[in-house]
Amino acid sequence: MTSTDQQPFLSVRDLKVHFSTEDGVVKAVDGLTFDLAKGKTLGIVGESGSGKSVTNLTILGLHDRDRTAIDGEILLDGKELLTASERELERLRGNKMSMIFQDALASLSPYHTIGKQIGETYRKHTGASKKEARERAIEMLKRVGIPQPDMRVDDYPHQFSGGMRQRAMIAMALVCDPELLIADEPTTALDVTVQAQIMDLLKDLQQEFGTAIIFITHDLGVIADIADDVLVMYGGRCVERGTKKEVLRAPQHPYTWGLLGSMPSLDGPVDVPLNPIPGAPPSLLNPPTGCRFHPRCTFTEKIEGGLCSTEQPLLKITDGRGAACHLTADQRREFFADYAATRSH
Numbered sequence: 001m002t003s004t005d006q007q008p009f010l011s012v013r014d015l016k017v018h019f020s021t022e023d024g025v026v027k028a029v030d031g032l033t034f035d036l037a038k039g040k041t042l043g044i045v046g047e048s049g050s051g052k053s054v055t056n057l058t059i060l061g062l063h064d065r066d067r068t069a070i071d072g073e074i075l076l077d078g079k080e081l082l083t084a085s086e087r088e089l090e091r092l093r094g095n096k097m098s099m100i101f102q103d104a105l106a107s108l109s110p111y112h113t114i115g116k117q118i119g120e121t122y123r124k125h126t127g128a129s130k131k132e133a134r135e136r137a138i139e140m141l142k143r144v145g146i147p148q149p150d151m152r153v154d155d156y157p158h159q160f161s162g163g164m165r166q167r168a169m170i171a172m173a174l175v176c177d178p179e180l181l182i183a184d185e186p187t188t189a190l191d192v193t194v195q196a197q198i199m200d201l202l203k204d205l206q207q208e209f210g211t212a213i214i215f216i217t218h219d220l221g222v223i224a225d226i227a228d229d230v231l232v233m234y235g236g237r238c239v240e241r242g243t244k245k246e247v248l249r250a251p252q253h254p255y256t257w258g259l260l261g262s263m264p265s266l267d268g269p270v271d272v273p274l275n276p277i278p279g280a281p282p283s284l285l286n287p288p289t290g291c292r293f294h295p296r297c298t299f300t301e302k303i304e305g306g307l308c309s310t311e312q313p314l315l316k317i318t319d320g321r322g323a324a325c326h327l328t329a330d331q332r333r334e335f336f337a338d339y340a341a342t343r344s345h
């Protein structure tokens with residue numbers, strides 16, 4: 001089956017990922033639903049432990065199968081991934097879907113040249129000869145902006161700078177023209193200039209190949225640069241979804257307001273003090289009852305009957321837009337307007 005406008009390229013339905021630890025069951029992802037079309041970028045944002053990386057490792061089938069209980073549906077171009085065999089997943093990883101990790105040094109082998117690592121990935125999935133694989137590696141290094149690629153192809157990872165290693169990893173992830181690319185904080189460890197170059201590179205490659213991208217980050221500034229749609233995760237659940245403009249300009253969830261308040265204003269005065277969210281992300285071994293954000297939320301007294309701590313707010317999505325909060329639409333508008341006013345003075 002081929003993806004069409006009616007059928008998204010990637011479709012995740014009510015995904016639950018729970019894994020066993022010595023201390024109990026961690027509910028890392030607890031009912032996540034989203035779609036992604038070809039050529040589009042979904043930004044998944046949230047603090048550490050919100051479930052964003054686990055979601056993507058599960059899509060790629062890289063979770064520990066013995067200790068993980070998974071429920072729901074993940075359809076990639078119509079193919080159900082949760083029931084696919086390890087062999088099928090291995091085939092799909094590389095030529096259909098691929099991932100860029102945060103730490104290129106840890107992801108590249110120090111014992112093999114950059115060219116060999118890119119070329120081997122290509123050979124594995126296409127059956128190309130060694131010569132063809134080397135040519136392809138040079139072509140990919142050139143495409144990701146490595147100068148003198150025909151010379152640098154024989155370098156080892158330690159001979160590359162941090163930014164070049166990240167580019168090499170992108171080259172490796174894209175060598176088989178994957179249709180889905182998952183980028184997990186790919187620029188966090190890089191300086192701002194290199195970060196901007198990598199983001200431009202991903203956008204160019206997406207335009208060229210029509211790749212669908214999931215971009216995982218804790219940084220809403222990065223989301224503002226690259227995403228089409230945004231999914232905000234908290235405590236293993238989606239708390240807000242919408243287009244980039246909707247989520248960044250008119251957010252509806254107190255957690256998203258908190259995330260925006262803890263970063264420099266995107267277009268307001270530069271001297272507005274940052275306002276980090278109080279408290280820490282919840283334990284997923286023993287998550288809070290009701291709304292998982294309630295121990296950190298400053299709006300709980302606006303909801304009658306202590307509902308925030310007893311009843312989980314439902315995520316109602318209309319036309320791709322929604323937030324999981326007991327506040328009414330009018331309350332959200334009013335409180336966000338108050339918040340925005342404090343950010344513009």
Ligand code: SF4
Nearest residue numbers: 291294297308325326
């Ligand atoms: Fe805050 Fe209650 Fe809304 Fe959760 S449901 S975000 S605790 S107001």
